[in-house]
Amino acid sequence: xxxxxxxxxxxxxxxxxxxxxxxxxxxxxxxxxxxxxxxxxxxxxxxxxxxxxxxxxxxxxxxxxxxxxxxxxxxxxxxxxxxxxxxxxxxxxxxxxxxxxxxxxxxxxxxxxxxxxxxxxxxxxxxxxxxxxxxxxxxxxxxxxxxx
Amino acid sequence: xxxxxxxxxxxxxxxxxxxxxxxxxxxxxxxxxxxxxxxxxxxxxxxxxxxxxxxxxxxxxxxxxxxxxxxxxxxxxxxxxxxxxxxxxxxxxxxxxxxxxxxxxxxxxxxxxxxxxxxxxxxxxx
Numbered sequence: 001x002x003x004x005x006x007x008x009x010x011x012x013x014x015x016x017x018x019x020x021x022x023x024x025x026x027x028x029x030x031x032x033x034x035x036x037x038x039x040x041x042x043x044x045x046x047x048x049x050x051x052x053x054x055x056x057x058x059x060x061x062x063x064x065x066x067x068x069x070x071x072x073x074x075x076x077x078x079x080x081x082x083x084x085x086x087x088x089x090x091x092x093x094x095x096x097x098x099x100x101x102x103x104x105x106x107x108x109x110x111x112x113x114x115x116x117x118x119x120x121x122x123x124x125x126x127x128x129x130x131x132x133x134x135x136x137x138x139x140x141x142x143x144x145x146x147x148x
Numbered sequence: 149x150x151x152x153x154x155x156x157x158x159x160x161x162x163x164x165x166x167x168x169x170x171x172x173x174x175x176x177x178x179x180x181x182x183x184x185x186x187x188x189x190x191x192x193x194x195x196x197x198x199x200x201x202x203x204x205x206x207x208x209x210x211x212x213x214x215x216x217x218x219x220x221x222x223x224x225x226x227x228x229x230x231x232x233x234x235x236x237x238x239x240x241x242x243x244x245x246x247x248x249x250x251x252x253x254x255x256x257x258x259x260x261x262x263x264x265x266x267x268x269x270x271x272x273x274x
Binding site: 004005064065066068069070072073074075076077078081084085088102103105106107108109110111112113114116117119120124 | 170173177180182183243246254264265267268269272
């Protein structure tokens with residue numbers, strides 16, 4: 001794990017949480033959308049909060065795909081769940097909302113789960129044929145080198 | 149009856165989310181470590197290899213289906229049940245699917261993590 005890879009995981013967490021909360025804030029301003037009033041979608045997208053929210057969610061998707069290219073799905077997913085914790089902390093310390101004991105328990109469970117996974121290896125999958133071939137090539141090259 | 153509708157809606161959401169996550173994870177493993185591809189062949193190689201991968205599109209399509217089925221499920225049941233139930237069951241489903249379809253080594257450490265996170269998400273949103 002390099003510093004850059006930790007940055008990507010942080011991006012997954014922060015962009016998802018920030019994007020979701022901006023979308024929800026913007027959608028509360030524009031009001032509900034129904035199938036009979038599809039023009040509501042256009043005014044929703046033109047709302048600056050919604051627009052920035054969409055850009056942030058695109059950034060989330062890019063960092064999520066980036067992370068999945070070098071880490072297991074079961075390694076990346078707990079990192080995405082840290083976003084929920086982030087949202088609760090923002091609600092408590094910036095928006096001064098009440099965070100119930102049940103929610104604090106949820107935060108503790110998620111943080112515990114994330115620390116369990118973070119202690120282990122990022123990539124364990126090994127049965128991909130291409131990766132396997134590459135590994136064998138490396139091993140045989142190393143063996144060949146040793147013989148020589 | 150309404151409960152049955154809501155729970156089948158939730159299961160459909162979970163199914164498409166898990167399929168989407170697993171297929172996207174497979175697609176990005178086929179693309180390869182994007183940091184290395186970027187350094188070796190440049191940014192456009194990363195974009196080209198990702199958009200040229202059929203699994204990427206299957207994954208995005210499954211994610212879109214998950215999103216629309218979530219909208220339906222939300223119209224049948226309360227958001228306070230549907231959103232946390234779908235999110236936490238997706239974590240458990242992904243752990244199974246990653247083990248069987250992606251051959252990730254889901255050891256005891258990761259099972260415990262999946263269960264803790266699923267429980268935590270359910271508590272947070274509940």
